[in-house]
Amino acid sequence: MGDPKSRTSEATDAELIAQWQGGDQRAATALVSRHAQSLGRFAASLGEREGIDELVQDTFVRAFQSLDTFRADSSLRTWLFTICKRLVLDRKRSERRRRNQVELDEGHAVVEYDALDGMVAEEAAGRVERAVAKLTPLQREVFSLRVTEGLPYGEIAKVVDSTEGACRVHYHNAMRLIKEYLSDD
């Protein structure tokens, strides 16, 4: 395959990483193009609604800066998810701290804000959307990784810091709850 463009589009993640480390900037672009949307979806499933471009960008920067810690036993995408998740958790922590500070400064209670509740209210969501929104954050995360990213349970377990068996249970519980919600609706 002599055409460099088709070479990057067909290359595996490992090949692209090697190309980038060899100085080929197109490889980084290809990796971003390949995984950015998944990261954006994943961030949304974690309740993030704003600044997702920055989050995705920071995830890639972190990843490229620490490629030597990338282990061969998980896919690059799974690894990117774990970095993204850590950034999201960090964001939530600092947001919580900021809100607490506002509460202290202004002397009033801040109502705990569930990003997904807001999202669902805004969207006048349909039945399935509402059902998904009823899941616990962990169920939603596992369900989303399984359904929209098609990840094997073993890879999901790495992202959510759990076991393969537990993730399987979370997925099936999520499915059962969605069905129950729909039959009650």
Add this chain to the structure above:
Amino acid sequence: MTECLNEDLRDLLPLLAHGSLSAADAGRVRAHMAGCAACAAELSLLQSAAAHLEASAPALDLAAITQGVQTALAQGRPALRVVPGELPAGAAAPRGAAAPPRRTWVPRQYLAAAATILVVVSLAIPFTGRNGEDPVAAPTATGPAAATDTPSVPVAESGGGTPGAAAAREALVATDGLSDLTDADLEALLDELETLEATVSAEPGTMRRAIVNTPGGI
């Protein structure tokens, strides 16, 4: 909605909805669904859920993200717009990444102070080492824990160095049989102390992808 009892097959439904099943597996699932209304309904539900999750994902500006990544890497700085200083080291090495070496550099005065405590404790209570060994007597100057084997700790300077170390040495000299302790010995004692406190948190070594990192190489 009744559920299909074929759990293994149901497990493949989200992957069929996602489009990531092999042709063979997809054929197998479709053949099953032809006679299983529950699985057919579940697939339909999964497709709706996937469509919703896709639709609720934000539209990304890929060009800007790519540009931002390349700029941040060219400048060699971490992109810390999230909250500077808050991201733990684990973000660069997330869960599953290789753990840093268990041993960390410890200032000699802390080694000495901790060793002093250990000596006091060992005098106060009858001490029994693991496997019947005496961990205090074992690491002598000719023992296996020679300074050259412990690169994480600075090599001992002659004369004893800091006042803290000197104080500890005095304490050790007062204790019969412990006056010859080197820094390596002190570290070995510390290791033993850690073991006794059951604080070991090392992760097993991990296989790393054989790629040499070239920071800022983009």
